Amino acid sequence: MDDLDRKILHELQRDASLGLEEIGTRVGLSRNACWRRIKTMEDAGIIRARVTLLDAAKLNLGLTVFIQVRAAQHDADWLDTFARATRAMPEILGVYRMTGDLDYLIRARVADMADYDRLYQALIARVPMRDVSASFVMEEIKDTTALPL
Template sequence: MSETVQIDAIDRRILAELQADAAISHADLAQRVGSSSASVWRRIRAMESAGLLRGAIRTVDAARLGYGVNVICNIRVRSHSAEDRANFESFVRSRPEILECFSMSGEWDYLLRVVARDVADYEAFLMRTLLNHPSVATASSHFALSLTKHVTALPV
């Protein structure tokens, strides 16, 4: 588990603003949080050095790119050896259609969020790729009917 980073109220406001708009200028950010541009720059660098802030990204509308299907996929692996887990997790990191992967407690070993263009696209990935991985024993897929909420901003 990562060490918790201590931040103050201005840092929290900076984080909230950056999560809303990663492309905001330091001058505009400083104005919004009530600080100087130089102070904001130093605070951002300090939070980056502490590992609190990572790379700035832009979000992309999956549906507009043709990825209209979201699948939650539960995975049970054949073996829990360190080598097999490492191989499976390396495979997951290499697959662009797998957006998220959680190691789970309980009945299933992993939970994946997978995007696909349509059901046939997902079926091809499942049958030809995922289930063919030597670490995978079985999978259970759940298709999202709609997206009610999707945020990337953490409560600060």
């Protein structure tokens, strides 16, 4: 990757709907040269997908919750059950295995506390856990999908 690739990625992270002509103009390349570089980065897996970001509050998903989980067991079967369950729940946006006191951190979006309780009940019905606690976001100070290039 060179500086031109980084410039292209910067533009795509800001607005993936930009056409090749516009990206080329912004980074100083022809449409075809831009397309070749983007295709190369897609083939290499650097560009995984192009998505549309939605306004969660306008879709009645105004509450972000971080759920801290301590596993009931530490074996492959439990992890497989946990992974399948969390991947199948669309409210769960991210699941991370952690170091330190807790085992997993889950990031989810729900409408309100009642919706969180429904999610919590569904999760503990699918996966045995030793301990579950939650923290609710009061204010989003920064929330971005753009990686630093």
